[in-house]
Amino acid sequence: MATPLSADQFLAALRAEGVTVVEVGDWRNHNRNHKGAWGPVNGVVVHHTASSGTRDSVDLCYDGYDELPGPLCHGVIDKEGTVHLVGNGRTNHAGSGDAAVLDAVIRESALPRPTVQNTDGNVRFYGFECINEGDGADPWPAAQLEAIERVSAAICRAHGWGSGSVIGHKEWSIEKIDPRGFGMDDMRARIAKRLASAPEKPATPGGATARYTVRPGDTLTAIAEDHDTTVPRLASLNSLKDPYLLHPGDELKVPAAGPQYEPFPGADFFRSSPSSPVVTAMGRRLVAEGCSAYADGPGPRWTDADRRSYAKWQRKLGLSGSDADGWPGAKSWDALKVPAVKEGK
Structure with a gap:
């Protein structure tokens, strides 16, 4: 048994394991603690959402629905391997399960098949919902499976647990089939291998970073322009939330001079039909990867050919x-x- 991680400890553990994290809404204070206990904790339960689409799935897990209010887990793992944090504390994810399974998790021994529903799992388990339709045909991309491995290892490492503390929902409850499409024994083997070595230092997407000290009158937009990047990229690098309030003396991470790769300019950049050399560079990489749908080009103007x-x-x-x-x-x-x-170049 263990005391649940605080929000700061939880976030730090995930990032230390190299997990890409998005903080959703007021996730730190979003829970069902007023409905029941949270902790002591003993393990991690992996689920699939039986849904598609990142935004809709994350919203569903944050808000829940009439019969089952949110949060429906602690984090949502999307197809690209990003983990969206939606809850901290008791969440409506595990439901009732078999006490014999809980005993096996605590001992980290072979799991019995669940036969009864006699124990509240929402007290004892962290939960991660993975975006997948759950029909056995929807694929599990490598990035998503790696994220499951990393988040599970992060929590196990923080508590001093082994991979036997990670189970699938179907291994807890007689009523569940998730996660469907990969084996939990294989996943536990991956987690065990990761736990056998020190966590990898997370790579910084888009190249190395430098430090910038905020000066009077600075805005995030101006800082982004001065460092050849975008506001969404700076916000992501520094875990900033809208409205991006800055104060003189604040220290920010900024892209170092001469980054090797172009940082992600944000989803809204492409939806605005931009004309930019970034689009041309992207198109050339798509052609090089054998993913061209271009009749002409690519060129700087975002078109349907770029999207295809x-x-x-x-x-x-x-x-x-x-x-x-x-x-x-x-x-x-x-x-x-x-x-x-x-x-301009």
């Missing part, structure tokens, strides 16, 4: 459905490794 080409790239990464709709996301962008460019 990018959708091919997303499918090449193992994404499908609304996650392969051609609109770039941070993980698929970083995987594409678009060479750094400067506007």
